[in-house]
Amino acid sequence: MTAARRILIYGVYGAGKSTLAARLAQRLGLPWYPVDDLLWLPGWVEVPVAEQRRRIEEICRRDTWIIDGAYHGWRDVPLARADLVVALDYPRWRSFWRLLRRTLRRLGTGEMICNGNRESLGSVLSGDSILLWHVAAFGRARRRMRAWQADPAGPPVLLFANPAALDDWLAGLPTR
Structure with a gap:
């Protein structure tokens, strides 16, 4: 983990991706790029997918980053550059709650x-x-995380089934 400098955080809506990204950014001293800021203009106007992709490509060319999501029009970009994927695979009831x-x-x-x-x-x-x-989106996100974890050609995937396991992992991380 100490070598991870490009981290993709993935999970369904409500799993805690942004909260985790903020914690990791502070703990590891890595820059966090909130995906919502890149995808939405004022008035909830969605940035065109081609522009979303351009923005994500620009970030992912950098040496260090944390991104708190990956969406259909550009999911391949961070996956191709990530050193680590942290996947929040919590039960549906927990993330929905x-x-x-x-x-x-x-x-x-x-x-x-x-x-x-x-x-x-x-x-x-x-x-x-x-x-x-x-x-x-819950079922698709869950299948995607598990497929990524099983794919030896992709980046390493840490799959967390509950917040306690995530907290244990975070406690063992170095601080900057």
């Missing part, structure tokens, strides 16, 4: 998420709700 709790907190506080965007009751109740995205 975390997502629901976070969403309700953000609705109540008006917390800014990225580029001035905030969650709203309308967005949570819409057909594009992050809660619905979680339900739809």
Whole structure:
């Protein structure tokens, strides 16, 4: 792990990718590039996929980085350069509960998420709700993480099935 300088954190919505990225960045002294900041413009306007890919390619050419997600239009880019993938393969109930709790907190506080965007009751109740995205994406994300871990040609994948195992791993990491 001490040699890992390019880290991809992967998991379903609500698993804790951004929280982990912030912790790792502080602990290891690596730069963290929050994916939401790269993918969303103000007003929840999605950055075109070609531009997302260009942005991710630019980051992944660097010697050090932490990225907290990987999406369909450019998932191959960080995978090709990562020294390590940290995969949060928590049970559906745990990640959904975390997502629901976070969403309700953000609705109540008006917390800014990225580029001035905030969650709203309308967005949570819409057909594009992050809660619905979680339900739809959970199985695919889980299969993807497990396939990556089984692929000897890819980067090493640490697959965590629960937060306690992740915390134990984090406790053993060096600090900068």
